[in-house]
Amino acid sequence: MATLRFSPFLSISSSSSSLSPLSPSLLSSRHISPFKPLHLQRSLSISRSRFLSFALAESDSAKSLEEDSIRPLLQELSDCLKLPPDFLSSLPNDLRLDLNDAAFDLSNGPVLDECGDEVGEMLLNLSRAWERADAATSNSIAEKLPSIESSLKGRANLALGKRLVSAGRRFQAMGQYGNGEVQKIANSMIKTGKELSRTPVVVTDEEPDRKSRKLKFGEIEFELTPEKANIGAAVGVLFGVLSWALTQGVQSIPESSMQYANDNALMLAKSLRGALLVLCYLSTLLSGFASIGLLLLGRQLSNENKPE
Template sequence: MASGSLQFLSPLSKFWPSTAPLSHQIGSFTSLKFVTTTSSANNTIHLPKSLAVRFALTESGSPKSIEPDPQPLLQDIVDSFDLPPDYFAQLPRDLRLDLNDAAFDLSNGPILDECGQELGETLLNLSRAWELADTSTSHSLVKKLPLIEAKLTGSAKSALGKRLVSAGRRFQSMGQYGQGEPQKIAKAMIAAGRALSAIATSAVIDEQLKEETRVLKFGELQVEITPDKANIGAVIGFVFGILSWEIAQGIQSIPESSLEYANDNALLLAKSLRGALLALFYSSTFLSAFTSVGLVLLGIQLKSKKN
């Protein structure tokens, strides 16, 4: 009875023990060999190099690329400011200047207008604590950032992100002082700041797209205008304009001399009605043409913005 087996050979297989994990063995496979075993002989079939199989090890449960959550990043800032009570007070003079520069970058400009009342006051107090080299107060104020961030809007998050990145670079310029605490603070602040800026930018883009959405309202009925709908409306308007033109031409082709009525009053009424119908259908033709052109231009504009 014949039996079949699949063997994977690697030039480095002699260096691995037989108990090595399969994932490590698969990672260096460069050739593939099929071995069919019968009771009489072994037949080995080597695949050509062009049919070599490459394996990629991936985690089945790996998450898709998503925007980073700022909460754990802000918590990293809180942890990085967990320093000895006199840490900032013992900084050398040049590093104290860098700390003052970080305080300036954190609170510079119209902070209350950009960040809101609660966050703005917290950042102002934090910058004063840095200027006074008050490590304990600084840590207690930084603890508030994760709670405040959860209530911020897109523009306030963007302002906070920019200020954190700018202040973080000041800490980065301090170099490897002590056990590298300034670099830990800088890394945490820059990472959180960039994450907040990315989230805020995405929110602003979504808001702009919502604002740019064109909507036609007919009483309680609202119709969102898209390039396709605009083009369909232009075609409908064009067809309606042709029909209105044909009807107007049909009415105009009827000579007035062919109108015969019992008296002059009826004849006058018929002529007035004929004139009103001509004005109505010619106006409909003009409006249909104007609407079709407008919808075509609107569709082009919406398509260009979408692209």
């Protein structure tokens, strides 16, 4: 009975001793297991930071490789554009027309606003050299092509790429000529243009520069502003008033006052008088339309220049 009475106590004491705070197993279960998630979190944070740094390094290296890939293409295009002194001037008439089309595609529109001042001026000078068939000037400009790499930022890459692809297709349409110089230029232009067009454009919160409208008559180029449009409208009104006054002066001369030696001279005078009246009326009408158009243009330019 004693054994039966004291056996639960002994079993409880043994179990309690096994659950004693001084038990090594309890110490290990209480003190080591809670620290396992912390070690995992630290290892995960370290691995995550290493992954992020590796990804940033990879993106920087890819960006540097992309920037480095543009300069060899510009150098290749520069080498292809270096032609013999009499190459452009010896082109047939149909190829000269294609060359002029390529020059137009390279520099038409707001080239200075889209590509920047340095690149835009270079494209304008190169297109003028092609139009004049001046190979020497074209070669000197082509040597400077690799130096524009630092100026190709943002949307200038996309604008220059589109112009190079368009001009390159003009050269490609010229077919085989000489020792294949034309096709080399075409292939290099298209390849460089496509590479520049693939360059990502960084969108910023800065307000974009407002594009100015320009008129170009041959070598003369001037910018359109609301003030210039209003001045042109005033000049048109003045010219219309003068034309109307001249019309009234000619019309006020009676036909009976015309005295000539014979009927043929009289008929000629009447014909000249009628032609002068028609010309003056047309001049007055055109001056009025031009003045109205310039006033509307000046109003439109004023609205475009207003801050939003």
